[in-house]
Amino acid sequence: MGKQKHERTLADNEAKAVTRMLRVSPQKLNLVAASIRGKKVGTAIADLTFSRKRIAGDVKKCLMSAVANAENNHDLDVDNLVVAEAFVGKALVMKRFQPRARGRVGRILKPFSNLTIVVREVEEAA
Numbered sequence: 001m002g003k004q005k006h007e008r009t010l011a012d013n014e015a016k017a018v019t020r021m022l023r024v025s026p027q028k029l030n031l032v033a034a035s036i037r038g039k040k041v042g043t044a045i046a047d048l049t050f051s052r053k054r055i056a057g058d059v060k061k062c063l064m065s066a067v068a069n070a071e072n073n074h075d076l077d078v079d080n081l082v083v084a085e086a087f088v089g090k091a092l093v094m095k096r097f098q099p100r101a102r103g104r105v106g107r108i109l110k111p112f113s114n115l116t117i118v119v120r121e122v123e124e125a126a
Helices: 026-036 041-049 056-072
Strands: 014-022 081-099 105-121
Touching: 014 056, 014 081, 026 041, 026 056, 026 081, 026 105, 041 056, 041 081, 056 081, 056 105
Parallel strands: none
Antiparallel strands: 014 105, 081 105
16 A cells, blocks of 8 residues: 555544536635535535525535545544535636627626535534
8 A cells, every 4th residue: 555645634533525616606606605514414415405506516516525535435424424614715717708889898707616525523412
């Protein structure tokens, strides 16, 4: 196997998933990400399933990937997972142009976003 290239940046009770190049503006994506921050994974998945936002399906897919990473790669209990972090970053912006009146042009910006979700295992408070 050999040694790892670099040390693990997350704690032992955390796992993450990253989705890059989502075709939505970071501002709109952050609204959906903010709605799941701090929630238990089951509740967050239910909220995303019934959300009316277009991008909620992709956020759910990223969350399911983070849960799968926690379960398969780090042996964490899925029932005790909480969305510790969900943050959004900017990716590239495609520039397009629309012809307008009198020979002018209207600039259209088509932004892309990156999404990172970190899930953390918490102990049940008995």
